[in-house]
Amino acid sequence: MTHGCDATSSATEDICFGDIVGCGVDFEKEIIFFTKNGKRLMNQAFTGVMGRLFPTVSSNVKIAVSTNFGRAGFKWEPGNTLDFDSDVLGG
Numbered sequence: 451m452t453h454g455c456d457a458t459s460s461a462t463e464d465i466c467f468g469d470i471v472g473c474g475v476d477f478e479k480e481i482i483f484f485t486k487n488g489k490r491l492m493n494q495a496f497t498g499v500m501g502r503l504f505p506t507v508s509s510n511v512k513i514a515v516s517t518n519f520g521r522a523g524f525k526w527e528p529g530n531t532l533d534f535d536s537d538v539l540g541g
Contacts, residue, residue, distance in 0.1 A: 488525040
């Protein structure tokens with residue numbers, strides 16, 4: 451994922467002001483995937499994912515970020531049908 455509405459690449463997806471980016475983990479398939487504005491971007495961004503994971507956001511410019519770890523609904527609708535309460539929030 452890259453920020454830059456003028457850049458194009460088959461390996462990246464541009465992120466512009468107002469876009470909503472999601473990151474999903476499928477522990478059974480051991481993959482991580484990304485979503486943008488409610489649409490899944492690719493089948494898998496990372497494979498062989500296992501163990502403990504820690505959410506991280508980084509940028510080389512000053513930005514404001516809001517996060518949602520499952521307390522509110524997700525823009526990517528399939529994420530709203532899973533049991534995040536027991537798996538992610540420790541509920």
